[in-house]
Amino acid sequence: MPYFVEMIVSSSQGPELWEGKLEAKPDLQDLDDEFRENNIEILTRFYLAFQSVHKYIVDLNRYLDDLNEGIYIQQTIETVLLNEDGKQLLCEALYLYGVMLLVIDQKIEGEVRERMLVSYYRYSAARSADSNMDDICKLLRSTGYSSQPGAKRPANYPESYFSRVPINETFISMVIGRLRSDDIYNQVSAYPLPEHRSVALAPQAAMLYVALYFDASILHTQQAKMREIVDKYFPDNWVISIYMGMCVNLAEAWEPYKAAKMALNYTLDLSNVKEQAGRCAAVRERVHTQVQQFLKEGCLREEMVLDNIPKLLNCLRDCNVAIRWMMLHTADSAYDPSNKRLRQIKDQVQTDSKYNPKILFQLLLDIAQFEFILKEMFKQMLSEKQTKWESYKTEGSERMTELADVFSGVKPLTRVEKNENLQAWFREIAKQIMSLNYDDSTAAGRKTVQLIQALEEVQEFHQLESNLQICQFLADTRKFLHQMIRTINIKEEVLITMQIVGDLSYAWQLIDSFTSIMQESIRANPSMVTKLRATFLKLASALDMPLLRINQANSPDLLSVSQYYSGELVSYVRKVLQIIPESMFTSLLKIIKLQTHDIIEVPTRLDKDKLRDYAQLVPRYEVAKLTHAISIFTEGILMMKTTLVGIIKVDPKQLLEDGIRKELVKRVALALHRGLIFNPRAKPSELMPKLKDMAATMDGFHRSFEYIQDYVNIYGLKIWQEEVSRIINYNVEQECNNFLRTKIQDWQSMYQSTHIPIPTFAPVDESATFIGRLCREILRITDPKSACYIDPLNTWYDLRTHQEVSNSRLFSEIQDTLGTFGLNGLDRLLCFMIVKELQNFLSMFQKTVLRDKGVHDALKSLTNAVNPLKGIVANCVKVYSTAVTKTQRIWPAYLDAIMKVGQMQILRRQIANELNYSCRFDSKHLAAALENLNEAILADIEAHYQDPSLPYPKEDNTLLYEITAYLEAAGIHTPLNKIYITTKRLPYFPIVNFLFLISQLPKLQYSKSLGMVCRKPADPIDWPPLVLGLLTLLKQFHSRYTEQFLALIGQFVRSMMEQCTRYSCCLARAKQCGSLPAFGLQLPSSLTLSQAW
Incomplete structure (x- = not known):
C-alpha cells in the first residue's frame, strides 16, 4: 500500500512513468481498481467542494469586472458600497472567500488535498478533461500549514495563499476602508455604552481581520492605519471569533507583521490585561447577583418587565459581554502552550478575572434561562398587544362614562351632588380615550399622558378625594391608561436587541469545553436539564449567521444548510445528555451483577421453610435503590419539553430512548469485542469457556434491561433485539468487506447510524471483528489437518490424541450467546x-x-x-x-x-x-409457514419449466430474494x-x-x-x-x-x-x-491393488 500511495502522490510529476509501473504489475492494477471503486464517490464530493470555492472567486471577479465596465447601468463599486445592503454584501463576499480558504486549510491538510485532487484527476479523466483542474490545483495546493499542535507557521501565510487568485486591488482597498470607518451592521445602537463598543463591532472586526490578509502591506508597514484599527476594534480584546467559533489570538496571528504587532502592544500590555480582566470579574459578580434576583419565583411579572425594560436590557448586555470576554480570553485553543508570552497572558487573565469554569457555566445557564423567559414573555405580549390595548381603552372609557352618569344624578351615589360641568367633562374624557388610535402609537402615547395628568388634576381641583368610590374610579382609569402606555411601548425592537446581545455563535466550538461540567451537574441533579434547554436554545441563535443570506436569496440550499447546522447542534445536545443513559447503565451494571451472582432465582414451587433463604433482603433492597436512581434520571430528561433546535424537533422521550440504545450498543459491542478474543496456542481451546462466559454476560444484560424497561417507559425487549441484531449484522458486514472488492463504507452501511453509532475497535489479529475471530477459531480447532470429523456423531476428534475437540453443542452455545442473528x-x-x-x-x-x-x-x-x-x-x-x-x-x-x-x-x-x-x-408457526411457502414457490417454478405459459417471478420481483433470506435465517x-x-x-x-x-x-x-x-x-x-x-x-x-x-x-x-x-x-x-511365470504385470509400491480398491 505505501508503494501505491507513493505512485498516487507522484503521478502528477510523471504520469506516464507511474501509469506504466501500474500496468506492469497486475497486483497494483487490481489495487488501483479497487481503490477507485471504493473511493470515487467521496473523491467526487470533495472535488465538487473544491471546485465550488474556485467558482465562487471566479464569479466574484467577473461581477467586479462587470461593475467596472458599466454592465450594470449607473452602478459602480463606489455606489454599491454607499448602499446599506450593498456594502454589507461586498464586505461579506471578500470575507467569506477568505474564511473558506482558511477552513479548508485547517480541516484538510494540504498533502491530503493534493492526493485527493490527483486521484480524482486519474479516475475521472473524462470529466476532468473539460474542467479547470489546473486552476483548482493552483488555488488549493498545499500551503505548508499544519493544524497539529506545535507545528510552525509557514512564511507569508496566509497572504500568499489568499493571493493565488488575483482580486481587484481597488475593491480590496475600498472594502477594508469601509470596514475601518463604518458600522456596517448598525449594531452600536444595541450596545449604547462606550465600554461595549468592541463587542458591538465584533462581527465587523472578524471581517476586517480576514480582509487585511488580502492586503498584507497594511499589517506590515502602515502603522497609522493599524493603530486606528486596534483602537477602534481591539482596545480591550485580543482573542476573536472569525466564524462559527473559529478562534484566533491576535498576539500570535499578527506576530510576523511589524505594524500590526506594534499597534497591538498596548492592548497586550500586562497592566491593560490586568485592568480588563479585573473589570470583567467585577461585572460578572455584579450581574450574576442581579440575574439570580430576577430569576426568583414571581419576580419577572408583566408589569415589572414593562416598567424596567432598559434596566433588564442593560443587565443582559453586561452579562453577555462578560461571558463573551471570559470564554474567548480563557479558551485553551486560543493559546499556544509552547509560546511563553501567550502562557503568561493567559495566566494573568485567569488570575485577575478569578476564572472558575463552573461559576462561568452557572452564569451562562442563568442568563440563558433569563433570556428565554424574557423572550417568551415579550413574544406573548407582542402577540396580545393590540387586543390588550383595546381592552384597556374600553375599560378606561367605560369608567369615565359611568362616572359621568354618577354626576348626572341618574345613578344616585352616596353624598354625590349633581354636577353638569363634571358630567360633561367626564363624558369628554371618555370620548378622548375612545378616540385613541393604536396605529398612531406616538400620538396615542402623548395624549394618554395628558389624560392621566388631567385626571390627577380634576381629583385635586374639585376636591373629589373625600369620596372614596369616585377616587377608586379615577384610580382605575389612570391604571388602565398607564397599562395602555406600557402596552404601546412593547416593540419588536426589544426582541431584536435581545437577539443581537444574546448571540452565542462565538462559542459554537468553545462550548464543548464545558461539556464535562454540564454532565457533572446533570449527574448530581437530573432536573438541571430544564436549564440546559434554555442554554441549547441560546446556542441555536448561532444558526442565524450562516443562514441569513441563504434565506434572503431564497436559495434551495437553505434546507440542507439548516439541516447540517441543526444536526450538529442536536448531536451536541445528545452528547451532553448522554450522561443520563451512561449513569443509568452504571446502575444497571450493578443490577446485572446482583441479579447474576448474588440473587438466587426463586423457583415456581418453594417450601415455606426455605423462604427466608430466598428472601435476600439486602441485595434486593440494593436493586430497588438502584432502580429508583434509574427512574430519577429518566424523570430528569423527560422534564425537558419538546424543543425545536434549528429545524429539528427534539423529543426528550426519543432522546432518552436513543441515548439508552447508544449506551447499550457501546457496552454490548465492547463486551463482545473483549470477550471473544482467543489465544491460538491455548491447549485446549478457549472457545467453549469463553462462549459460556459471554452467554452469561449477554444474559445478564438481557435480563436487567428487561427488568428496568417499565421504570424508564421503553420497550426493552424490542430495543434489545433491534440493537443486538444491528451490532452483529454490522460486524458481519465489516468482516465480509475483507472478501469484497467494493467495500461497504460506514456511511453506506444500513446498520451503522449517526445518532446511535456502533463502535469499531482496532483488530487484534487478521480478523476485523469479533465475529471473524469466532469464525476463525472454529475453523482452527476443526482444521482437517489436525482434527478428524466423524459424521454419525457430528463430532471432531484430535488426530493425534483422539480426544474430542468439538461437537454439535458448539452451535447451541453460539445460539445462546449471539442468538439467531449471530448464527446467521x-x-x-x-x-x-x-x-x-x-x-x-x-x-x-x-x-x-x-x-x-x-x-x-x-x-x-x-x-x-x-x-x-x-x-x-x-x-x-x-x-x-x-x-x-x-x-x-x-x-x-x-x-x-x-x-x-x-x-x-x-x-x-x-x-x-x-x-x-x-x-x-x-x-413453529413461522417454520411451518416458510416451509409451505417454499414448497409452493418451488412447485410453481417447476410447473413453469414444464409449461412456459404458466407464471414465473419477474426480474424486478423481490420475492425469491426476500424468501431466501428468511429461509436461511x-x-x-x-x-x-x-x-x-x-x-x-x-x-x-x-x-x-x-x-x-x-x-x-x-x-x-x-x-x-x-x-x-x-x-x-x-x-x-x-x-x-x-x-x-x-x-x-x-x-x-x-x-x-x-x-x-x-x-x-x-x-x-x-x-x-x-x-x-x-x-x-x-x-x-x-x-x-507349480511355477509362477512372469505376465508382465508389475504394481508400483505407491499404488497397491488393495489400496487402489
Whole structure:
C-alpha cells in the first residue's frame, strides 16, 4: 500500500512513468481498481467542494469586472458600497472567500488535498478533461500549514495563499476602508455604552481581520492605519471569533507583521490585561447577583418587565459581554502552550478575572434561562398587544362614562351632588380615550399622558378625594391608561436587541469545553436539564449567521444548510445528555451483577421453610435503590419539553430512548469485542469457556434491561433485539468487506447510524471483528489437518490424541450467546470464505494445471487412455499410477483448498440444523409457514419449466430474494446445493478431480465403525471434508462435469476389478503348474491393488 500511495502522490510529476509501473504489475492494477471503486464517490464530493470555492472567486471577479465596465447601468463599486445592503454584501463576499480558504486549510491538510485532487484527476479523466483542474490545483495546493499542535507557521501565510487568485486591488482597498470607518451592521445602537463598543463591532472586526490578509502591506508597514484599527476594534480584546467559533489570538496571528504587532502592544500590555480582566470579574459578580434576583419565583411579572425594560436590557448586555470576554480570553485553543508570552497572558487573565469554569457555566445557564423567559414573555405580549390595548381603552372609557352618569344624578351615589360641568367633562374624557388610535402609537402615547395628568388634576381641583368610590374610579382609569402606555411601548425592537446581545455563535466550538461540567451537574441533579434547554436554545441563535443570506436569496440550499447546522447542534445536545443513559447503565451494571451472582432465582414451587433463604433482603433492597436512581434520571430528561433546535424537533422521550440504545450498543459491542478474543496456542481451546462466559454476560444484560424497561417507559425487549441484531449484522458486514472488492463504507452501511453509532475497535489479529475471530477459531480447532470429523456423531476428534475437540453443542452455545442473528451472521461469513476459497482454487487451477506443460501432457495422455469411458482401461494400474506420479506436485495445494471448502460446508450444515431446530422450537408457526411457502414457490417454478405459459417471478420481483433470506435465517436450506460462484468451461476438469481423488485414497483406510479415516496422523487427511469439498466444487460447474467425474470413477472400479480378476486367474494357473511365470504385470509400491480398491 505505501508503494501505491507513493505512485498516487507522484503521478502528477510523471504520469506516464507511474501509469506504466501500474500496468506492469497486475497486483497494483487490481489495487488501483479497487481503490477507485471504493473511493470515487467521496473523491467526487470533495472535488465538487473544491471546485465550488474556485467558482465562487471566479464569479466574484467577473461581477467586479462587470461593475467596472458599466454592465450594470449607473452602478459602480463606489455606489454599491454607499448602499446599506450593498456594502454589507461586498464586505461579506471578500470575507467569506477568505474564511473558506482558511477552513479548508485547517480541516484538510494540504498533502491530503493534493492526493485527493490527483486521484480524482486519474479516475475521472473524462470529466476532468473539460474542467479547470489546473486552476483548482493552483488555488488549493498545499500551503505548508499544519493544524497539529506545535507545528510552525509557514512564511507569508496566509497572504500568499489568499493571493493565488488575483482580486481587484481597488475593491480590496475600498472594502477594508469601509470596514475601518463604518458600522456596517448598525449594531452600536444595541450596545449604547462606550465600554461595549468592541463587542458591538465584533462581527465587523472578524471581517476586517480576514480582509487585511488580502492586503498584507497594511499589517506590515502602515502603522497609522493599524493603530486606528486596534483602537477602534481591539482596545480591550485580543482573542476573536472569525466564524462559527473559529478562534484566533491576535498576539500570535499578527506576530510576523511589524505594524500590526506594534499597534497591538498596548492592548497586550500586562497592566491593560490586568485592568480588563479585573473589570470583567467585577461585572460578572455584579450581574450574576442581579440575574439570580430576577430569576426568583414571581419576580419577572408583566408589569415589572414593562416598567424596567432598559434596566433588564442593560443587565443582559453586561452579562453577555462578560461571558463573551471570559470564554474567548480563557479558551485553551486560543493559546499556544509552547509560546511563553501567550502562557503568561493567559495566566494573568485567569488570575485577575478569578476564572472558575463552573461559576462561568452557572452564569451562562442563568442568563440563558433569563433570556428565554424574557423572550417568551415579550413574544406573548407582542402577540396580545393590540387586543390588550383595546381592552384597556374600553375599560378606561367605560369608567369615565359611568362616572359621568354618577354626576348626572341618574345613578344616585352616596353624598354625590349633581354636577353638569363634571358630567360633561367626564363624558369628554371618555370620548378622548375612545378616540385613541393604536396605529398612531406616538400620538396615542402623548395624549394618554395628558389624560392621566388631567385626571390627577380634576381629583385635586374639585376636591373629589373625600369620596372614596369616585377616587377608586379615577384610580382605575389612570391604571388602565398607564397599562395602555406600557402596552404601546412593547416593540419588536426589544426582541431584536435581545437577539443581537444574546448571540452565542462565538462559542459554537468553545462550548464543548464545558461539556464535562454540564454532565457533572446533570449527574448530581437530573432536573438541571430544564436549564440546559434554555442554554441549547441560546446556542441555536448561532444558526442565524450562516443562514441569513441563504434565506434572503431564497436559495434551495437553505434546507440542507439548516439541516447540517441543526444536526450538529442536536448531536451536541445528545452528547451532553448522554450522561443520563451512561449513569443509568452504571446502575444497571450493578443490577446485572446482583441479579447474576448474588440473587438466587426463586423457583415456581418453594417450601415455606426455605423462604427466608430466598428472601435476600439486602441485595434486593440494593436493586430497588438502584432502580429508583434509574427512574430519577429518566424523570430528569423527560422534564425537558419538546424543543425545536434549528429545524429539528427534539423529543426528550426519543432522546432518552436513543441515548439508552447508544449506551447499550457501546457496552454490548465492547463486551463482545473483549470477550471473544482467543489465544491460538491455548491447549485446549478457549472457545467453549469463553462462549459460556459471554452467554452469561449477554444474559445478564438481557435480563436487567428487561427488568428496568417499565421504570424508564421503553420497550426493552424490542430495543434489545433491534440493537443486538444491528451490532452483529454490522460486524458481519465489516468482516465480509475483507472478501469484497467494493467495500461497504460506514456511511453506506444500513446498520451503522449517526445518532446511535456502533463502535469499531482496532483488530487484534487478521480478523476485523469479533465475529471473524469466532469464525476463525472454529475453523482452527476443526482444521482437517489436525482434527478428524466423524459424521454419525457430528463430532471432531484430535488426530493425534483422539480426544474430542468439538461437537454439535458448539452451535447451541453460539445460539445462546449471539442468538439467531449471530448464527446467521456466522453462516453468511462462511459463505464469503467459501467463495474466496473457490476463487483462489480456480486461480490456482489456471496457473498450476492448465499452464504447466508437463501436467497438461499427462492429462492429455490419460484422457486418450481412458476413452471411451464405458470401456476398460488396459494395464490400468500403470496408466493411473503414471498419471498420478506426473501430477503429484499440484495435489498439496489442491487438497488444502478442497478440504477447507468441505470443512466450511460441514459447519454450514450444522449451523443450518441448529437454526432449523431453534426455529421449530421457538417459532413453529413461522417454520411451518416458510416451509409451505417454499414448497409452493418451488412447485410453481417447476410447473413453469414444464409449461412456459404458466407464471414465473419477474426480474424486478423481490420475492425469491426476500424468501431466501428468511429461509436461511430459519435453517431451511441445503448448503451443499448452493451455487457460490459463476464459472467458465475448464478443460480436463473432471479428469483432474478424478486423479486427485485416487491420489488421496492411499492415505485413507476403512473402519467398520467409523468409516474412512486417516491412515497416518503424520500425513493428515479427513474423508468427510474431502468428499463434501469435491461435491461443492463440482456443483459450481455444469452437471455434465459431475457425470464425467462419476463415469471416470466407475471406469476406475471396473478396470481395477478386471485387472485383479486376471491377476487372480494367473496365480491359480501358476499354482497348478507349480511355477509362477512372469505376465508382465508389475504394481508400483505407491499404488497397491488393495489400496487402489
